[in-house]
Amino acid sequence: MIWIIAWKNIWRNKVRSLVVILAITFGLLGGVFSSAVMKGMAEQRMKEAVSRETAHIQIHNPKYIEDNEINYTIDLESQRLAETLDTLPQVKAWSPRIRFLAMGNSANASTGIMVYGVLPEKEMAVSELWTMICDSCGTYLNGEKSNQIVIGEALAKKLNLKLRSKMVLTFQDAMGNLSGAAFRVCGIYHTNNSVFDEMNVYVSKVDIAHLLAMDPDQSQEIAIMLNEGDELDLVQKELAASFPDLLVRNWKQIDPVTGMLADFLDIYLYMFMAIILLALGFGIINTMLMVILERTRELGMLTAIGMNKRRVFLMIMLESVYLSLTGAVAGMILGYLVTLYTAWTGIDLSSLAEGFKKLGYPTMLYPYLDMKFFITLTVMVIGIGILASIFPARKALKLNPAEAVRTD
Amino acid sequence: MNIIEIRDLKKIYNDSEVAVHALNGINLAFRQGEFTAIVGPSGSGKTTLLNLLGGLDMPTEGSIRIDGINVGELSSRKLINFRLNNIGFVFQSYNLIPVLTAFENVEFIMSLQGYSKEKRKRRAIELLEAVGLGDRINSRPSRLSGGQQQRVAVARALASRPKFILADEPTANLDSVSTENLLDIMEKLNLEEKITFIFSTHDQRVVNKAHRVVKLEDGKVISDVTTQSP
Numbered sequence: 001m002i003w004i005i006a007w008k009n010i011w012r013n014k015v016r017s018l019v020v021i022l023a024i025t026f027g028l029l030g031g032v033f034s035s036a037v038m039k040g041m042a043e044q045r046m047k048e049a050v051s052r053e054t055a056h057i058q059i060h061n062p063k064y065i066e067d068n069e070i071n072y073t074i075d076l077e078s079q080r081l082a083e084t085l086d087t088l089p090q091v092k093a094w095s096p097r098i099r100f101l102a103m104g105n106s107a108n109a110s111t112g113i114m115v116y117g118v119l120p121e122k123e124m125a126v127s128e129l130w131t132m133i134c135d136s137c138g139t140y141l142n143g144e145k146s147n148q149i150v151i152g153e154a155l156a157k158k159l160n161l162k163l164r165s166k167m168v169l170t171f172q173d174a175m176g177n178l179s180g181a182a183f184r185v186c187g188i189y190h191t192n193n194s195v196f197d198e199m200n201v202y203v204s205k206v207d208i209a210h211l212l213a214m215d216p217d218q219s220q221e222i223a224i225m226l227n228e229g230d231e232l233d234l235v236q237k238e239l240a241a242s243f244p245d246l247l248v249r250n251w252k253q254i255d256p257v258t259g260m261l262a263d264f265l266d267i268y269l270y271m272f273m274a275i276i277l278l279a280l281g282f283g284i285i286n287t288m289l290m291v292i293l294e295r296t297r298e299l300g301m302l303t304a305i306g307m308n309k310r311r312v313f314l315m316i317m318l319e320s321v322y323l324s325l326t327g328a329v330a331g332m333i334l335g336y337l338v339t340l341y342t343a344w345t346g347i348d349l350s351s352l353a354e355g356f357k358k359l360g361y362p363t364m365l366y367p368y369l370d371m372k373f374f375i376t377l378t379v380m381v382i383g384i385g386i387l388a389s390i391f392p393a394r395k396a397l398k399l400n401p402a403e404a405v406r407t408d
Numbered sequence: 409m410n411i412i413e414i415r416d417l418k419k420i421y422n423d424s425e426v427a428v429h430a431l432n433g434i435n436l437a438f439r440q441g442e443f444t445a446i447v448g449p450s451g452s453g454k455t456t457l458l459n460l461l462g463g464l465d466m467p468t469e470g471s472i473r474i475d476g477i478n479v480g481e482l483s484s485r486k487l488i489n490f491r492l493n494n495i496g497f498v499f500q501s502y503n504l505i506p507v508l509t510a511f512e513n514v515e516f517i518m519s520l521q522g523y524s525k526e527k528r529k530r531r532a533i534e535l536l537e538a539v540g541l542g543d544r545i546n547s548r549p550s551r552l553s554g555g556q557q558q559r560v561a562v563a564r565a566l567a568s569r570p571k572f573i574l575a576d577e578p579t580a581n582l583d584s585v586s587t588e589n590l591l592d593i594m595e596k597l598n599l600e601e602k603i604t605f606i607f608s609t610h611d612q613r614v615v616n617k618a619h620r621v622v623k624l625e626d627g628k629v630i631s632d633v634t635t636q637s638p
Contacts, residue, residue, distance in 0.1 A: 305517055405503060
């Protein structure tokens with residue numbers, strides 16, 4: 001019966017309760033939607049980083065990472081790596097890459113770039129980069145002709161290159177000699193990360209191995225895509241244990257900025273929501289103190305007739321929790337609906353495009369929140385409701401019933 | 409048989425700079441089924457005596473035994489439970505819970521005692537009918553007159569099957585018709601059900617109905633007259 005009385009009590013002063021509930025509703029709406037925008041942004045960035053840039057796992061010769069010397073390679077055959085990767089059920093696809101620094105030159109300019117020599121079919125199963133080439137921007141490496149190159153739009157602009165333009169790469173081969181070759185631009189990709197687009201180019205592994213005087217079976221990098229991202233730790237550990245001489249890193253280690261975002265974003269969002277809830281908590285405390293003051297006589301009567309302290313405390317606490325929860329549920333539903341709507345339409349931030357692209361963020365945002373966030377938020381709201389009730393409830397418990405029943 | 413025995417009861421308030429001697433050695437006993445009015449001028453100690461009898465305050469000296477239990481020796485937790493199961497309260501300003509109906513107000517105290525919903529329902533309706541409010545069980549206090557609210561308060565006080573009912577100036581806010589009506593109901597309950605009532609009052613109409621009148625002055629009993637034994 002105390003549960004029902006507590007619920008009825010919060011509607012005694014409808015205007016005051018509605019003001020508090022609306023404050024909580026809009027506080028939560030703002031908090032949920034902002035969190036959804038941040039989470040959506042981060043999720044998109046993480047997905048794009050994995051699917052286009054890093055893959056889930058990369059394997060290198062540890063010495064290669066130290067000084068980028070192309071002779072520090074991985075031999076797929078002798079180390080049974082290919083066999084292992086083909087048999088691991090969690091592995092969706094893997095791609096061996098030759099990877100080296102070179103100078104990219106056009107008739108107008110030159111710049112330092114990272115060249116990836118890839119086997120197109122294997123690479124296309126690992127990286128979605130080929131989908132980032134628009135219909136009028138050519139094709140991915142198709143093996144029809146030798147010395148094809150796929151470059152990013154930002155690099156094309158920088159070097160003033162167009163589709164089918166000639167680009168000359170100069171680099172040091174495996175023997176330490178300066179070497180170079182002309183490549184024909186067969187495709188121009190465009191991702192949301194302009195820094196990535198400006199830096200990375202893709203050529204055929206067979207073509208480049210020959211130019212580098214390398215065995216085409218050798219690679220500097222193996223990129224691995226998994227069926228499920230949450231199997232990452234398991235597969236990484238298994239590979240690291242099977243190949244102790246190789247460096248097995250996950251995408252968070254390869255791209256620590258994005259990795260940190262993935263690891264700390266949830267904590268940051270919960271802290272953000274906790275601050276909002278804390279501010280709202282003070283509003284609830286204020287309201288509940290008013291309630292205690294107004295109902296001194298009634299609370300005195302309840303204690304006088306035999307309602308024990310535990311029940312008085314429970315009643316005050318329930319009123320506080322009901323107030324918080326009513327506002328919070330409304331705020332969360334509204335926040336969810338706004339998130340759902342904007343996730344469907346997207347939020348166009350093209351006016352901020354340049355800054356966003358330099359950081360690798362998309363200009364079209366799709367807010368996103370998972371159920372875990374809502375469940376945690378509900379628990380936090382109940383917690384704040386309980387915390388906010390403690391001070392007013394303690395005041396209620398200190399009332400002297402003999403004096404309280406005579407209060408005007 | 410005495411259900412309440414008061415021995416050398418003293419109450420001194422030290423809240424202000426000067427100690428206030430509200431009760432100065434009261435010795436009284438109340439028997440089952442008495443209908444007693446405690447009268448006296450303002451400041452004579454009526455309310456203090458009722459507070460001590462109801463376990464809402466603790467005596468400075470002396471003792472109050474209810475059914476042999478020394479109320480002053482109970483811990484605050486046991487005292488609340490003791491009040492719930494042994495004492496009914498009727499207050500001057502009704503003190504009903506405004507968000508509950510008449511029925512729910514009466515039922516509430518039984519829910520604190522842990523009675524089943526069925527038992528609570530049966531007794532609440534029975535009591536509201538006994539105080540003449542059988543047709544207003546679903547009305548909230550704001551829809552009832554002062555007299556009707558005080559009758560709900562009497563029904564609530566009876567609901568927990570207390571050993572006695574303490575009523576602190578129960579007619580102070582009522583008009584003469586409502587006062588008459590309330591007193592008739594309480595007298596009927598006293599005569600038929602042997603419910604023990606102890607009032608503090610200034611109201612001569614209550615005094616006229618009482619079967620025993622205890623007069624206080626300066627915290628002492630100056631007269632104790634029984635006109636009708638239970």
